[in-house]
Amino acid sequence: MKADSTAPADPACAEALPSAARGGPVSHAVSRIARLHRIAAGRLLKGLGLYPGQELLMMHLWDGGAVRQSELIKAVDLDPSTVTKMLQRLDQAGHVSRRPDPDDRRAVLVEATEDSCGLHASVRSAWSSLEEHTLAGLDPAERAELARLLAKVEANLCQETDGCPGAG
Amino acid sequence: MKADSTAPADPACAEALPSAARGGPVSHAVSRIARLHRIAAGRLLKGLGLYPGQELLMMHLWDGGAVRQSELIKAVDLDPSTVTKMLQRLDQAGHVSRRPDPDDRRAVLVEATEDSCGLHASVRSAWSSLEEHTLAGLDPAERAELARLLAKVEANLCQETDGCPGAG
DNA sequence: GAAATTTACATGGTCGGCCAACTAAATCAC
């Protein structure tokens, strides 16, 4: 008494597909993949004391040494308030240090702590693992094609959305 | 001491790429696309009084009529607590109605309100628009290929992650 | 039929993420 009168005229192929998937299959896939990808990242990062999202910030900090917070915001392309709160937590966790910029008294210089540098290799390893997990079963040509198509999609979504750094 | 000794041996091609993109280009793209896609969805849904994520719940409700909350949770594959809170807000906003299931006194029957049905067409239109925005500039073959590759990625990410409905 | 287990939701807390509004400092305009 679950699927007797609920299936009007569609064959069996439609009963498992939510209308979201029919009306926008790629959008639907993006939503689901985003969540699964984030969960997978979270599992890998959990042992490192990081939450998903923080690793991107840290990677930028490990890349560039001490940077202005505004530079960091542009680099990760997030809302300033998001970065502020993430940095507050990363600061409290001992992963980053923040000090006022002597050259500009409203700016803040952010730097990865010495302690956090020990995480660098682990995070890179976790990301490699995540990448491999994500792309398992895809041959190099498929991976390249996926990367190419995702780049186009990203460019599309950047369009009309102000504040896209690499949307040239 | 910012960018003199920090650049060891890389040519100019590396200075614009964060290490996250080098260590996991697809993962990096997925993160960024997820965020941009969500923002794009949010803009389209804002005028409809919905927040991104809620539309998927509503679409399932519009699809199936009154459903048990547990069925809804399985359908959207989210954490039960997430669904509970979303439904509380959707209820308060007048988009859904919740009543106890007479056959199972711990279960809750959820249904889209009559009022919300007016949104159905708008949401479908918004999703079509989002899909087209996402896939602009991709020919049908590319779209199919992208959908195929994303399905493989989704299956990969579902693996080892319990609670994947369509991970057959 | 009583006890243990599973199922169905709800609650509280935490994070990432957004927007809106605010403060302080630097810069531009005059």
Next chain:
DNA sequence: GTGATTTAGTTGGCCGACCATGTAAATTTC
């Protein structure tokens, strides 16, 4: 130099989403 504007960050509020925990009802077990 004084005032307007931009820039830099912070705060508060909200939502999606997670986990861990708790409670009530149904189900299984004995």
